[in-house]
Amino acid sequence: MKSEWDFRRDVVFVCRMLYDRGHVTALDGNVSLRLPDGSILLTPSGCCKGFVTEDELIRIDLDGNKLSGYGKPSSEIRMHTLAYRLRPDVGGVAHAHPKTCVAFSLAGVPLNDCLMPEVILSIGSIPTASYATPTTEDLPKSLEQYLASSDAVVMERHGAVTLGRDVMSAYFNMERLEHAAQTVYMARTLGSVRSLPPSEVERLMRIREDLGFKSPAPRCHVCGTEQAHDASSH
DSSP states (O other): OOOHHHHHHHHHHHHHHHHHTTSSOTTOOEEEEEOTTSOEEEOBTTOOTTTOOGGGOEEEOTTOOEEEOSSOBOTTHHHHHHHHHHOTTOOEEEEEOOHHHHHHHHHTOOOOSSOOHHHHHHTOOOOEEOOOOTTSTHHHHHHHHHHTTOSEEEETTSOEEEEESSHHHHHHHHHHHHHHHHHHHHHHHHSOOOOOOHHHHHHHHHHHHHTTOOSOOOBOTTTOOBOOOOGGGO
């Protein structure tokens, strides 16, 4: 059985990966993990994710109360606790500022087209939440309608948040999200981008169902198809 220190190492590893891949810079971003006892490990406020250490992580409860640790919890604490309250299946949350995703939101271009089968099978549709002031109560309110059924949400002008069955899965979903954004960007520079036909989206949905994906699905804004969506168990 994993110890709390093992879980702390997992969070630190994900922080380093986000930093090394350029998904966060300076003091940006935050990462959390749900422990077996239901409490949450969270990165502290004002720390560089590339240099954070295991003993700096703070443990909080689902209401955001600090249980242990010497620093101040991340200012985005409410976004994390909301995700855990809405989704009992979620064990890890990552918030980062992947450049291509942010660029799409600045340009007002959504990423929730049904374009690539890999995206539908892994993270499904990618909604964009309307702008909300960071660190305020407005931010979790803007995310609530999406986090209940989506494992990857772009936040207008403010990066992205991804969920997973554990913290590593949350990181992988951030990688998938940014990779999808980069691919769509390159395709758009080459010419028009064609969506998958609704019949193929339906087929991919059936494959997901056969694989055991059960969660509610967001609607593709291009073809209007409800997509089966539960990357947390993928």
